[in-house]
């Protein structure tokens with residue numbers, strides 16, 4: 625049964641009620657059941673009842689992460705190929721409704737960016753576009769992956785959803801990971817955030833990880849945009865989605881990211897702001913729920929937050945990010961998607977990790993190992 629049929633039977637208000645009814649004994653049981661992958665336990669861990677247990681959750685999550693991943697941190701860098709977009713997501717600087725200069729990199733410009741990035745030591749590249757298939761569609765992405773593959777050991781994409789055949793072709797040409805965030809699982813409010821353009825098709829987006837699984841792509845990255853809807857409820861739906869995918873597409877690896885809304889061009893304000901303590905609760909809840917899932921934290925977060933949070937469950941971090949196309953070779957703030965918060969250079973991030981006893985990992989995967 626497709627995941628959409630499963631969650632259509634799960635009522636948003638009932639899940640909300642279940643989470644807010646959890647008790648301290650439910651939380652204590654969830655802490656004892658660490659690694660169970662049980663959704664009832666996850667609901668307890670993200671509930672308000674778990675707030676007084678944050679220190680315990682942090683220690684447990686830290687220990688589980690070190691046991692499974694050691695003292696390592698994968699580092700990756702996003703490369704924005706295009707800021708053109710035919711959607712009008714209410715929360716995004718790239719919305720076609722925003723007055724913004726648009727740019728799609730030529731293949732020569734992509735290589736120029738790649739050389740600038742390569743000098744900083746990265747081996748894991750995340751290619752990002754808006755959704756504008758006329759300029760940055762499947763053929764363009766395929767060519768970009770082919771062009772960059774000889775220079776990087778790991779290439780990921782965060783672009784418009786595609787068909788299983790397209791994912792399979794990209795994977796055959798060296799693609800490692802596809803990140804596709806549902807933004808919110810709340811079907812009722814989803815259209816208010818995505819009023820025009822193909823991203824308004826809730827079902828097609830929700831079914832994308834299944835198409836990626838069918839195409840046997842190495843890894844899928846999931847996430848909700850923190851700040852749109854109640855993070856406790858949205859994250860519970862994401863946990864259900866993760867479990868469904870793990871059971872049905874067990875050859876694929878999974879990661880979860882924690883994008884929190886950041887200032888950008890336009891004036892969208894988070895409906896449900898997520899505090900630092902709540903974000904720590906969420907990160908540690910995922911780790912206690914699933915010992916193996918990879919957890920990612922981007923430069924959307926501040927230096928202070930990242931330095932404190934990364935040891936509590938995170939396994940990969942971006943560093944030195946620019947969110948505008950062409951930003952590594954020639955910085956252009958007027959083209960960016962959002963303002964990053966951690967502006968340290970990649971070397972500064974790596975030095976911090978080393979001084980803290982962690983090993984920054986630039987390369988952790990090679991096609992020959994698949």
Ligand code: SF4
Pocket residue numbers: 709710711712713716717718719720753754755823
């Ligand atoms: S979130 Fe993505 S799809 Fe939506 S406007 Fe921004 S770039 Fe376009």
